Amino acid sequence: MGVPGLTGFVEEHGGFLAALRVRRTKLVIDGSSLYHRLFFTCGADVRRGGDYGPFAAAVGAFFGSLRACGVAPCVVLDGGRDAADGKLATLRGRAAERLRAAHGLCRPGGGGGGGLLPLLAREAFVQALRRLGVPLAQCFAEADREIAALANRWGCPVLTLDSDFCIFDLRAGYCPLSHFQWQSVCSGDDALGCYIPARCFSSEKFCSHFGQLNKTLLPLFAVMNGNDYVNLPALEIFFSKVQLPAGCCGWRGRKHARIQGLLNWLSRFAEPAEAIENVLKYLKKHQREEVRELLHTSMEGYLPSDVNLEDFFQHGKYESQAATKSDLPQWVLDALAKGELSPFISDALILRSTFLHVQVENMQRSSAHSTALPIRQVIYGLLLKIPHTTEAASPSKQINKLPVVCEFDRIQKTLKKTFVQAASLPTDFCDDHFPLDKLMEVPMSCRLMLLLETLGVKMSILESVPSHLQLPVAVTCYWIRSSEPKVKLHQLKALLLMLIFGEWHSTTDDPDPTVLCFKDGSKKEKKLQNTDFDLEAAHSFCQWQCCLQMGFYLNQLLSSPLPEPDLTRLYSGTLVHRLCQELKSAPSAENVLSPEMTEFYQDLLNTVKSTVPPDFFQKKTKTRPESCKKKKSCSKTKASRCAILETQPLCDVNRFASLKVDD
Secondary structure, eight states, X not given: OOSTTHHHHHHHSXXXXXXXXXXXXXXXXXXXXXXXXXXXXXXXXXXXXXXXXXXXXXXXXXXXXXXXXXXXXXXXXXXXXXXXXXXXXXXXXXXXXXXHXXXXXXXXXXXXXXXXXXXXXXXXXXXXXXXXXXXXXXOSSOOHHHHHHHHHHHTOOEEESOGGGGTSOOSSOEEXXXXXXXXXXBOOSSTTOOBEEEEEEOHHXXXXXXXXXXGGGHHHHHHHHOOSSOOOTXXXXXXXXXXXXXXXXXXXXXXXXXXXXXXXXXXXXXXXXXXXXXXXXXXXXXXXXHHHHHHHHHHGGGSOOSOOHHHHHHHSOOOOHHHHHHTOOHHHHHHHHTTSSOHHHHIIIIISEEEOOOXXXXXXXXXXXXXXXXXXXXXXHHHHOOOOOSSOOOXXXXXXXXXXXXXXXXXXXXXXXXXXXXXXXXXXXXXXXXXXXXXXXXOHHHHHHHHHHHHTOOHHHHTTSOGGGHHHHHHHHHHHHHOSSOOOHHHHHHHHHHHHHHHHHTTSSSOOTTEEEOTTSOEEEOOOOGGGOOHHHHHHHHHHHHHHHHHHHHHHHTXXXXXXXXXXXXXXXXXXHHHHHHHHHOGGGGXXXXXXXXXXXXXXXXXXXXXXOTTTTSOOOOOOOHHHHHHHHHHHHHHHHHOOOOOXXXXXXXXXXXXXXXX
């Protein structure tokens, strides 16, 4: 995020960061930076799909430290992509980086993980904030300008890791998360009490280092140096021709040469317009007007927003020009602002384009997200639905009327875009009485039926399941019928045992997901090693998380006809792989449970198995000639790429996909 190289440059020159004691103040927190930082510093698993429990514990500890120091936090999250989609190239680049990181983790001995967050980290973070009672706002698009405006309105610091906040003119400054020592609360030697040691970026010190550089020139510096929105090839002509001054510190041959040289060069000018005209002198005449306009437009991205988030934190609503222009129903805007709908929803609605985030899965197989495609098609159908006409129409004409969404996902190890048709929904959801703005007027019983039919389960099957587990159990039923390759019985058992242990862990203070507890009260611990990594099991559990994510989003869009499950108790990659390993080598390992937990486990297992044929998990003994297998595999692959979604009853929607692949 932010201005390339600027964070390292500021760190290298420590004088730009002043010591600060954070206490008894409001604090505006960049939520996206925070949940990335907390996840990657809490020791949670990355390779096996994520450990949401330790992550949620870190979130709780962080806000506990703030509370102890009298700090009143407000968390602001990024929303979806803006209508102009100006960051698309950057987002594609980051998606490709995550794909490379995931591929590295797939290989034997793979480590690291870079910025590869597990699939449901954001949702787990939002749930944790709600449990803690931390005020949260989700912006309509990127949150930087709204964060800057709110911090200036309150006169308090911003906590983030985004170097863009070195550019904003902030009254109380920007505290980098890397210097925010929330785990080292100090008691304090005065009446003000304990505090969190931190450092705060000083734009005054920064500008004075470059010959009293005018602060108003910082946005021009950011745009010329390049950021998430701007990459002007024409400016390379400027850099190739201009002789940038080294300044008193010297910079030639050093890592941050361009940054220091550009800042020293800009310090010659009194204000941005003068500097821009001097930049344009180095360009060809036919380029100048276009570059001038782009520079001015891009600099506006560093002006504080006119959106008043204080209204939201006081009254639960805020006015946004971008949101108003989107023409979305008010209930959708309200749910997005509260974080009750994912940015995935607004991207599909406004841009008809979504990114499907890669996991550590088998790159030789189809993307794990392909399993959840029919659920996404129903979501798209709800968001983009068109009224059914009473006139008779041929199936081909009906298909052509269905909206299409562009999905960015992987095909093997390459990021590709695929065009997917929305599902045709039942008449109750498609006629003129219930367009999207009237969706909340659809009876809850109908919304529940839509959710359950999409997942292919009946409510009678779920009645014996605790209400908070009904959605994940329904998703599990969908997963075992839809996964390719087919889910193995020991994988299903491991997943259900994980849910059971999640229930048990909820009654303990400090559960360790690598510990199995036996019915006699003893414990068995075994740390998983990289050499123990089961890629096929990982791929299967990735498919389950994809199904859960989309089931979760569909449930939210329908205003939760089933209770929202606690994600932090629902999935532990370390635990489910540990259980899978145990059950694969010793199928009786499930007998470690206490009698009460055993009964609960058997009920869940019987519930899920009742949705598939009795012989579903039996190994097939007959084998076909190799040529037949290849022929079937080839035709299946071809069908998955070219199949056309037919207009059909909802109960059949999971059998079809409309795919068109492009580079």
